[in-house]
Amino acid sequence: MPRAATSDSRMVSRKLEMILRHSAHVFAEKGYEGASIRDISRASGVSLSGLYYYVESKQKLLYLIQIHTFRTILSRLQHDLRSISDPAARLRILVHNHLEYFLRHPMEMKVLAREDDVLAGGYRKEVAEIKRRYYGTALEIFEHLRRSGQTRRLNPRIAVLSLFGMMNWIHTWHRPWVDPQAEVLSDVMSQMFLHGVMNGHQAESQKPSRAARGALKVAARAVG
């Protein structure tokens, strides 16, 4: 029973993950309101009523997708930031982490970006809270950049939200087979943002990330 229970609960959570994956795809394609539970049933191969054994409502489905995505991306960011102290480098890590996850999980991120004000009540508050923490991390990084005297006078809120705008808008236009991948894209956007925000002296000192160096010929080709 104990052994069976763990294997069972592992099975259950595996199946739940699979349902969430298909749900994210359906939500991304049709939007939360435009997607029906029947669409999700069809996509996941689980019967209509069978879905309710794993998730108690359509809202909870969206909540689980959003909270899981946010938690993952935030914890990865905190991990990657652990060993870095230079503000500009930290900023580049934030952008790279965001875009890397974005392009590896485009459906989940599209759902995150689009269905911002669908949730209600406690679900809404929980997602808003973790989103606030993610935004706060970005704001902190920018403030460090500012305090180290490297930026022009700028409203930090606007600067940071503009950066998120650049990044999140990607879900409307990025096509994996014609557009650059995360490494190049995050280098380009980091540099655009840092150049755009700095006072012009340190701007030249940045170097491409280790991972991106190999992709530079691709970038050069893309530059046309």
Added chain:
Amino acid sequence: MPRAATSDSRMVSRKLEMILRHSAHVFAEKGYEGASIRDISRASGVSLSGLYYYVESKQKLLYLIQIHTFRTILSRLQHDLRSISDPAARLRILVHNHLEYFLRHPMEMKVLAREDDVLAGGYRKEVAEIKRRYYGTALEIFEHLRRSGQTRRLNPRIAVLSLFGMMNWIHTWHRPWVDPQAEVLSDVMSQMFLHGVMNGHQAESQKPSRAARGALKVAARAVG
């Protein structure tokens, strides 16, 4: 009859405009799929069936909002660009025009930004076409900037779409009573983009727009 006809048709188009205005508000608040014709009926004060005297379907409602918004913003841009030839100045005009219209018609712009892939068939094609022309104008401006040798090596598609990302993301965070208005906002974003994209020498030569100069104290306060 002819006089009466014009007065009538003026009345009709006035009422249609009023319906579209309320529809945009409802779509912005609940999303296209989440909004019902009954919501629009309630908001506009026109009976459920009465709406169908003016518009033949819910899709057409969305189409009319989107096509009208795009046409207006594009024609205003072309008008404002007419007398300007300097590429950087043209870029600033594009940003100012976009944000000015954005903040003056937030509901319509939210609908434009969010409900991108809802329309089908001919409606979809028409909206896509005018959107392509708007994007093309921005791309042209950037190419001029590039050819005048002022920008770093950059994928133009990514640069321009990042700019649109910065601008369009505003609908998720801008609060009229706490955030800067269009003049300040467009100056900030223009400068961020131009600094971010230029090779660093001409970057200092830009000046705030006439309209924004008066708002600079507000900006300075906002910079905190």
Added chain:
DNA sequence: TTGTGATTCGAACGAACGTTCGACTCAGGA
């Protein structure tokens, strides 16, 4: 073999959806 709890699903619920229809009002021309 029997019993039990976890898992699955067909069928149905009431509510809400977009759209249609026929009747009504009413101002203006004949």
Added chain:
DNA sequence: TCCTGAGTCGAACGTTCGTTCGAATCACAA
């Protein structure tokens, strides 16, 4: 005065929605 057509709407259409329920199936301990 009667007629016409634009404008308006209550009531209903058939469909789809999210969710529920009870029965069936399954693996496995007793």
